[in-house]
Amino acid sequence: MRRSLRFVFRGKVVELNSFDPNLTLLEWLREERRATGTKEGCNEGDCGACTVALARLRDGRLHLQPVNACILLLGQIDGAELITIEDLSEGGVLHPIQQAMIEHHGSQCGFCTPGIVMSLFVAYHEAERPLTRTAFDDVLSGNLCRCTGYRPIADAAMSAIRGAIDDAFAADSAARQFRLEALQEGSDILIGHEARFFASPATLESLLDIALRHPDATLLAGGTDVGLWVTKKLSDLNKIIWLGRVRGLGGIEETETALKIGAMVTHDAAMPALAALDPDLETLMRRFGSRQVRASGTVGGNLANGSPIGDLAPALIALGATIELRKGGLMRSMPLESFFLSYGKQAREAGEIVTGISIPKLKEGMAFRAFKISKRFDEDISAVMGAFRFTLDQGTIAEARLAYGGMAGVPARARATEAALAGVALDDPHAWTAALKHLEEDFSPISDMRASADYRRKVARAILGKALLEVAGGAASTRIIAREGVVHAS
Template identity: 45%
Template sequence: MRTGIRFLLGTETRNLSDVDPTRTVLDYLRDDESLCGTKEGCAEGDCGACTVMLADRDGAGGIRYRPVNSCIMFLPALDGKQLVTIEHLRGPGGALHDVQKAMMDHHAAQCGFCTPGFVMSLATLHRAGVAVDRTEIADALAGNLCRCTGYRPIYDAARSVLAVPRDKTDRAAETSALAAKLDMLDTESESLDMTGAGRRFIAPRSLGELTALLAVHPDALILGGGTDIGLWVTKQRRHLPLLIATEQVPELRRIESSETQLSIGAAVPYADAMASLAALHPATATLLRRIGSRQIRERGTIGGNIANGSPIGDMPPLLIAMGAVLVIASATGERRLAVEAFFLGYRQTALQPGEVLARIEIPKPSPDIHLGIYKVSKRFDQDISAVCAGFALELDNGLVRSMRIGYGGMAATPVRALDVETKLIGAVWGLAIVETAMDAIDQAFTPLSDMRASAQYRRMIARNLLLKFYLEHPAKGETAIRLRLDQPESLTA
């Protein structure tokens, strides 16, 4: 059992023990390493000024480079990885990195506060080595905010440096050298159990070890990617005495696909699961693109989005509509639960002491299933839902054979709209029955008013999303109407 963390800071090895395991990487960089290029803008993973690059093994012999928010990432997350900051980008003799040079050439820095974060986001794309298009650039920069409104020259700089792929030989040599250095850290042979500042952090390396720990410590806080729990420290200043992390548990990091279902481990980050989830149905792609920024998706886990019990989590409405099942593990075995049965109340779930969400099993929709998923928020990028809805429809000769509807933001938990489904099942799929079901939504939900939306607005949106789904998936012989209200205006060339 190791009691300290080992990682690469640039090319130098760091060994840390007896440190607060809930200390953020940002604070460590600025206060301990005097690497002040990484900035704190929001301390909640929104603005991107704190973006750094994290490199680790990809499971296939290569290296995965991830842009992450250092302001909400705890120090133990660095264990066994390489951390790269803006100070580490310059080459031999202080030569500017290609991204830095492009930013200068296109006058892409104004006040400069946000600039290191933009550079690190783009440098991560550059390190991957492939040419990217304008959509990928926009996605990569969605998690970086410029208060000087300097996006145009930043985008031009990105396009100039990322239009051509890097040399494959250089990339292969770089990957090989880094893999060798990571191997020398030798962090995979033992579990991590470190203490500091009255707090304890344990990172087990198997599901059996994890469930055994939870049996002994049922009150421990289970930590996934930390994109939610990180704010408990940076904003709420909460004392977290014992954290048990899932990141190093291989059983929780697997993605397995069969002919009938997709199984995703609860500790799989969104970025790793996006391709598999998008392959289930085209309707999922837009939602996944809008779940946080790329920095958040590289750390935030699918299981965490469910297990935190938030009524406005983006994934549960889709999973409810698709009939997904949650597999819950403990030292005594596993049990299965429908997603909609998992949520008991505001931030309350069906997890019992000693249990952990292990994986999500999603049935693969048949070609006959019409699927729709919609998110409504004040901003397209980097915003929490006011209402999120998922619909799965199956027709039989014009009749509704089955219908599953999931809503988020309409109650204290994500919910399945059973009463609304009942109005539709067995009826002729058409505008008349849809309008009847829309009226049933008013009776089924009593939403709250808050900073994101009023109760009246939420009712109206919930109704109109069902109508939108019908217009996009009309009865046979009718013309589908595609309402692209969930798409941002594209950047002009």
């Protein structure tokens, strides 16, 4: 058992034997290290002013990711190298990204600038070259600037992110990798005492054991929800069990018929595998939060939080996914829709862990569509999310699995509409339009700050109608950007 947290910062290993389990990385940086270059804006993962980079070993190489330091708990950086805005220039020489920001007038008041530079710094190392404007939009999806406007920042990024990578970090990468390798070891971590701790088990057995002994502990995955309990609800979490180092929860297994995603797989890492199932899942994942949120947030966390507006649940329910849980020596699984019991209540006992999700692949004769409706393209939670899987047989709908988020207290199937669509001929738009009316029986949505009940009803119907129109192969253009990324003529 290790009793300390270890990570690399400014070229040295930092070892901390005690810290408050609720302490965020941003608080540690600004208040304990006086590293105030990293800014605090929203303190909830939305603005990106607090963006820092974490380097971790993945597939035998250093991999950089941008994260929101405001909602990341300090304990979550164990085993990583932390890089902040103060680390970028070398002996007074600015990093190529910083230099480009000056040359292209990419900053005015400057408050957003450190976060933006850090997102671009990660892209400088990780993005395909040369950076396209579309790729830039994605790189900056988690950073807001309220005065400069994004065009000069885009110009700076696209001028700097081309050609070979040439900075001090690349030059020093072998030594940095060596330092991180030396930090990786397989012991459990516990910092604190029985009544108040930050724990980081290294194996599934240790996780199941500590979760059983402390069923009142908060399970922490990526922290993109839990972090906000601390910074916005001002919760004081006494016992935190972080799942980030547990071996065996972070893998993706693919068979001919299914995809199995471990609970701790981040959205970023899950994206290629999900995209391979259907192009709509790629679009959905691209619109999931921001680069920073996708780098930290996990598939398991998105399901375990039971949110009625979480994006993965409707998509995976429509695909017929099964969620897997473990408590002590007991293992069970259930159809994902059965996991969501009522608002805020899931079929998960205290001390029980979501270990993964199994997703059947689409078979011959199946069509899938998913639509996320939110006010912004990036970094926005759905007002309504709809995902639909149709099994087609000689021009008729043999089976429809229709799942919605934002329409009830839980993500749920539209069973009356599913029944009404069964056996309907695709070339009979009157028949399937009539079936859409059954959504009224399935859902009584509420009005809240995201959308009115009436808007939700209309949108739920419209997106299902759009899916049917597309699957029926009608001539009408239904999208601005087509599923394969081709722009429709009109």
